[in-house]
Amino acid sequence: MKKLITIYGDSYRGLSTEAWLLAVVMLINRTGSMVIPFLGMYMSSALHFTKPQVGMVLGCFGLGSVCGSWLGGWLTDRLGNYRVQAYSLILTVPIFLLLPNFKTFESLAGMIFLLTLIADTFRPANSVSVARYAKPENLTKAYSLNRMAVNLGFSIGPALAGFLATFSYDWIFYGNAIAALAAAIVFIIVFRNRAPRNKIGRLLKGARNKAEGDRNAYLDTPFIIFNVFCFLFSMAFFQLLSTLPLFYKEARMMSEGEIGILLGFSGFCIVVFEMLLVHAVEHRFTPRQVMIYGTGIAGVAYLMLNVPYGLPWLYISMFILSIGEMLTLPFTATISASRASLKTQGAYMGFNSLAFAAANIFSPYIGTYVAAHYGYEILWFGTAAVLLFASAGFAWILKKM
Template structure:
């Protein structure tokens, strides 16, 4: 037990103060993340949208996300990560307060698209910011710390959101807006004049950078494009967490909103408690691609457990395995992306990687709700498990293409 605790402590050593502050900003922002997990229930239960209409609106969230990832990556390379993160946090605040007034599928689709576009510009800028402030040898752990904060917030947000939804769905939007405003304030106060490690990196690598050819576009990197297609396959499966899984809990298990919130919060709690520990071990024992491949396989298993399931305990077991899968995949895909990029186009690479996950936001709810409508939940879980397994095989086969960076 003492050895395990020591490993857990070692995972936190060497992380810079700015890395911790970026995680604090993420925690504050995600503590108010009440809207997206309950958006499907909000539309079906409160606005009385059909499953098809709900899937369409959720797909507009994905369309905004994919646009925001691309724009955010480009703007980060041009204007820097600080400005993009600050603008993203600040501009989302009024949008959260506006959304409760949008009551039709068309208006809500437009509002969700704009919100998602602006919010998603934050992702590539934030990843580049982590690389800017973290020591190179601590990059994966710094990314994991940021995700740990994200998931701690996600464990709090849905739990609180479930209680607020029982009172009024409007408070989900107001809570999200308030947390975004507070996160933006803390971010500006701490980072407005903060220097990172980039100067040291440039000095240490000045001669190497001078002789490298100009960085090529990630859109010409064939191996990286295949890698991102596999990330999309994985994410289509994973993002059932935000669309069909809450509907499954509600419709098949007849759970209250508060109980749905508890199961979703369990995901964030597991990731918060285990991510740094498991990432630290994975860094020592496995390569990035071995870790990603293991994580994708676990996701397939988590959905297989839901087929013909009986008992709420299965829901928690499936969510636990899904959470471990998330730990093994997301921080390491970001590490692979940042290491693949040239120092001058990290934003573009993170933007393309963000596109992969944003595309899944479009496809996941639309495909998921249509399969449920036509064939039921068991066929959805089987299809999801098969697609996750395909991504597992793909990650394993492409691993050798990433032995050297693309320049």
Template sequence: MKLFNYYINTFKGLSNEAWMLSIVMLINRSGSMVLPFLGVYMTDHLKFSLENAGIVLSFYGIGSVIGSWLGGFLTDKFGEYYIQTWSLFLSAPIFLIIPLFPNVEMMAVLIFLQSTISDTFRPANSVAITKYARPENLTKAFSLNRMAINLGFSIGPALGGILSGISYNFLFVVNFTGAMIAGIIYVIFFRKRNKIFRERKKAERNQIVKIAGKSPYKDYPFLLYSVLCTVFAICFFQFFNTIPLFYKDVAKLSQSTIGFILGYSGFIIVLMEMPLVSIAERTLKISQTLFVGIILCGLAYLALVFGSSISLLVFSMTVLSVGEILALPFMSTVTAKRSEGKNKGAYMGLNGIAFSLSFIVTPYLGTYVVSHFGFDSLWIGSFAVLALSAVLIYIVVKKMIPMR
């Protein structure tokens, strides 16, 4: 009961719109189960080689980069409502087309197209959060949105593991359904609100242009920060690519067990994110929180060097989840604070690109290292890079945002 009351007090002050954005995200992500199983789908079902699977996954990253840039540009031009709406409705049918073309070339093209359209959603969604959240509740609003994402990912992979054991085609059908339902609910709730805010949004855009037309691509401290975010993301997002392969090839886990462990990560984040974010906001500066979170992510990967028992895998995933809680929402907060009075869509788009680049590099780099040097080399290297990036991000953010 005390924990429940604590959660209620933590969520106080968040608007109905912020809650609905999270509900839409929850529905969409609950249906998102293709990506965690895409590598396994290609190597196990389609019999692609590890390197060919890595190449296809890299095309997901290329599309994600383009989608993030395009989403930021279009959001500043047309508004976040239209971009989120079209992203959800246009990405849904592609999920049904993907399994019809089981070869490397067409798979790469379709995954590229799907990720380009889907990832225009992200900067638009981030701008919507900054639009509907009070400044003092900004990190909490991002955290609520991330809780929805991770609750969806706790449901999606667990269900995906079960469905893929029957037929991989079910994964694509459920992804289609989730995107369509999320789009319908989003339009119903936000259509009238968008009309109400349209004139205010237009005035805000005009004011932003007059006050500060500076491009984020000329904001050199932020560019350096974005590069470091990319380095972090290249290591962190092995969660979607090489970790499932490690579970399958080294730990010899079944698809359903892989799904449940990946889903367990989402459960931990849903349970612990808001309390940990609230504690971090009260006790640490943003730079300190990011340092701790990134170091924990490195330690989670380093733990995999010591074995592949279920208990160790669960321990590693727990540490990785806590590290994610302390890193990702505060990275979004840094971007939002840096973009105040500037082009929010462009800033959010650039930050999205920083993370999307990892989807190009991580699949190929991860599978290449595993193929030539083994998983242990990958985990040790990831820890070393994350430790270095933790130090550098601490220094850069401390100078960019010295306040708590």
């Protein structure tokens, strides 16, 4: 036990105060992450949408995310990460409050697009903020801490949403609004007058001359190819947020409360193990090796869903999927930040966020279409195949980068 405590201490050593404060804001915001995993069930059960309609609305979620990620990166390089994060958090509050009033397919699709357009401007700005406040030698740890906060919130949010859904789905939207407002208040109080901590941050804030040799993120060929494989990875992996809850409900006959707890278990695993895992692998393996293994492990987790065992097997599959996530996602942010120059971090982080967001346009529709026409078994075989292909793709392009 003493050795384990020492390892935990080593995992968190060197992280700046600001990195911890950013994680607190993210925790509060993501504790309200109730809408996303239950949106498909809400449309299917409460609004009686067909599976293709559910997929198209979730596709609008992804389209808004793409536009928001690009816009967030563009605005961050011009307005600064603080303003973009503050306005994003504040403006999402009224949209969450209004969403329960939109019950037709067309109106809900439009509102979901608007919600994610505004909400996802936060992501590249937040990634830049982490880079500017973290010590350069602890950048991956800082991103992992931020992700740990995301997943701690995600472990609380779906479990709470499952409880609220037993009364009314409307309360899920109200809970998201309360969390976004609380996160906005804390963020503004803590970061309004706080200067960047490390040397890179000061240079970024103070530089007015155009840096020489800046690469354009959208013309950087190896980085473009890297983001294509990030897109494929997220196309498959984020079935977690669209078809997987439907699979639990329709194929495994689980209640909303049971689904919320199982989804929350994923966040709990990441909170407990991610920092330990990153600390264990970041100095023993290259980012290339870690991402190859992580993507392949996620593919194995989806294959396990085709084995018709009981509830414990589903928890084991979710645990393995969480390991794949822990080994892959922190290093995509590190690679993107390291590829950028001083003046282009917003563009690079925005482009990487866009790659993940773009997948959310196609992933829900393709997933629900395959499930409706060919069954969940074919869906999970296809998902695993895409992840294994992405693993091979990372092996190739990261060797060139």
